[in-house]
Amino acid sequence: MAAIFTKYNRPGCIQGAMLTSIVYLLLGGLLAIFVHITLEKVIQAQANVAQDANISGQQRMLLQRASLFATAYLYSEDIAAKQTSLQALGTMQANHQLLLEPHYSALKNGLASPLSPELQALYFTSDNNVSDQLNAFGEQIYYALSLQVKQGDTKLDAKALMEMAYTPLLSSLNAVVSEYESQNSIRMTTLRLVQLVVFWLIVAIMFIGLIVILLNARKQRQNMTISSILNLDQEHASPMFTRKAFELSARKLIATARRHNETISVLAFDIDRFARILTHHGHEAAEDVLSRVADGLLAMSRESDYLGRVADEKFVLLLPKTSAEQALNLANKIRTFFNDEKTQEGAKGVPISVSIGITELEKEDSMLQHIISRAENALVGKESQGNARVCMA
Template identity: 25%
Template sequence: MQQRLDKNPDLLHQHWWRGTLTYILALVIIALLALLSHYLVQSIVDQQESTARVVNIAGRQRMLSQRITLFASELRQTRTEELHGAELASYYDAISTMSTMHYALMNGASSLNIPTPSSNAIKAMFNQPPTNLHQKVTEFLVLAERVVDASLDMSQRNEAYKQLRQAARAEMLQSLDAVVLQFQRESEAAISQLQRYNRLSLGGMLLTLLIEALFIFRPLLLSLYRREQEYHALLADMDEEIAEQIQFQTFNDPLTHLPNRLSILEKIQSYIELAQHNHSQVIVIYIGVDRFKDINDSLGHDQGDLFLVDLGERLANVAESNRGTVARMASDEFAIVLEQDDEKLELVQLMHQLSKSISQPYEHNERVLQVTASLGLAVYANDGEDANTLVMHANHAMRIAKEDGGSCFRFFQPAMTIKMTRRIQLEHELRQALNAEGQLMLFYQPKVSLKTGEIIGVEALIRWRHPEEGMLSPAEFIPIAEDSGLIVELGDWVLVQAMWQLREWQKQDIYLEMAINVSVKQLMRRNISDRLLALAEQMDIEPRYVQIEITESNIMDNMSQIMGQLVDIEKNGFVLAIDDFGTGHSSLARLRDLPFKVLKIDRSFVMNAVTDAKDQQLVAAIVDIGHSLNKTVIAEGVETTEQQKLLQSLGCEEGQGYLYAKPNSAKQLASMLQQRKIALEPR
């Protein structure tokens, strides 16, 4: 089978190179023939022009011979003493001109553009009998001078005139005519030769064109035809391949090559139809990787993709061992569908098996990665009667597992749908509240010195007055803002409002610290240090009055990404505080290097410190750690005098809680802030 040119670049290059050389050779041959034809035509034209000049000169010779003969007839009657003057000068001038033209005809003359005769026949006619033109012209010119020779008598001069006239009428003119005739014959022969050559040249060009057509254009046309056929075949192959790719991409994930959401929905529906006849169950397990974004942010999307491929293979092995199918539903989310009659206990074992398989270490490029996942399970027909409902409910269960801390599984419950629906509704309404007037507001809770009772500062706490449900707890809408990304916009709103209120208090000569909670997403998505500095300059506030609070767990989980921002915030003069200290997993070495000046003891420890010896020891340890690192320690959730006295005895500097004041609006706190001090119970 002929090798396809489009599949072999070297063969295609050789084919076109050979065709190009042949085409160039044909063009060269045609050009040479054209140049040669032009040269020959030009030489013949030049020869014709020369012959015309020769004929012209020969005609002038005839005229000069007649003129000389006429002058000689007049001058021979002149007496010897009268042979002078203008007539004689003209006579000699005619003789000289005839002599010059004769030598031009015989030897050529560049001044007259007469070439030297190249023909041997013409050369012989000048010097050899019977023509012997040179001898006859010479004798004629001698006789012409003899006619006017003053040394001769009249009879001798008459005799010379007779000979002159005889030479002019017969011998010389006949020889001159013979030479001209020979020139014309040779010119006609050259024209005939040119005509023959032109016919040969035309034949050569036609032959060259024929060869070119047979050996260049015909193969080229055949090649183009073959390439057209190959192109159509290639298009057909491409159409088939594209159709296969479209079919594959329609029902499969391009990264993991697993079935996609559309494919698994069709699979679930087919399982449901079988289950209706077999009275069996259809089980949908929805899997979401915990904190997958951290993998992409820390290791890069390439490593994240490799992890997803490996995870897909692991899930596929588990699914196949249970006669099921796995699909990739979204970025870090997968689903497994099973058609069987397993009891709940066996499903629990399957969920444990999946969790164990997912949590096994992953190795790529000498990197070891270990992750966990949240799993949600829905069963036909208890949790849904169609594919979309089953997937949605399994997804709801997975979301609840994530909210419960991840690395766990949950079975779908009807209450989950109500909860997820409310989350979606609250997210939508929170977006509207950000642009509405009066729904979002800040409350402020004072921070008190446990030594003097002086109000040192306040913490800004956001509140949402829902138009239908009234005041909503931040514990309900802040997680929604975190998950949806609204926390960045919401946090910026808090910054602006809190610093504006601080400026208003300073205008009333109330100088205190404003503590503002900042989400880690604000630190990771924006250059918040520049934003804080710009707001402080705009509000004319010294940065030392602004305290930025970040929870311990967020700091430790995102240390590498946010450390630069923390350093910049501290360099700009703002105070950094670790919120909810004790609930995270910070080490003393890492705590020592952080640019924080304040530790806030979480309320969960303070609440039971009076009655629980372990919590009391933890609070004492936190206070000691803070003092050893030269940090100010604040206790949250102080609600009783006993708690206050315990904290005072442990050396805690500041307290915050309902014992001193509940969070209130700036207007409601106005009188307390004006007093600037709270009376403390004695120890």
């Protein structure tokens, strides 16, 4: 009777789950950093534009305040009115410098102006030229407030001062405020769009993560089921080899085969549609299939052969002193055995078939795993040949 070895997958499952968790933690961390940086930039830009819009709105109020109290001073010569007008004018000039400072700083450093072309046109072109109009208005106010209150002094026409405050300077300032508010609205739209993109990005990552978790959980359940099934009862009669013990035995067999110029062949078995069987027919049917495959392989093996499971539903049969041609004959017998109606009768309505990859010991082979991998690779890419296929490496 063939000896049996098993490969337990629990550590691999744990490592896989840990790796998946680490990957999603990293993705979550990178996403959090991206969201933080992006929103910080958008919010800062939004705050700057909102501040500029607020300051430009103050300019209209300060213009009217400066002209109103300057006019009051011309009529009443009230010192408090003069001080109030000068204070409003000073604040107005300071605000103007604050609004244009980024523009002049960028030009000084050879960079593009942060002001939009529309705002630059309002501030500097001949059609509006808010900067020149503000300078002219300031000079008029200072001139009016510096007149000496003496007999015969010529006073500035208060009506002209009031008209200057309202036309065309006020209209130009209104245009500036409207432009800042328009940019503020665009920034708000951009911020909402970024928030929407980030929201759906997070939803997508969570959805993908949920799918991966479910797939991992399903895979782990399959592995646990298969591992428990393959801990066969002692009635199968032969010593249970651990993977390490099997590797040591195989190493000795390979060394012996090389010493006596003998050959070794390997059959790699893959239960066809096993994942579908487990999903659609349940654990009980999968247990029955695995048990019957193990029983069938044991029944078809010789005393000198070594049977084991390398992963999930994959089995391997090590055949000492067996050529590839002899292994091919055995593989066809095993395939026929599982296709036999009597074998199918006890499969609880689930058809059983196995695909078999065949290889032989080669000169460069130093480890069993090299031979097993070659036998398994013989099956790769041959799915188009259907189930119950036998492929020579």
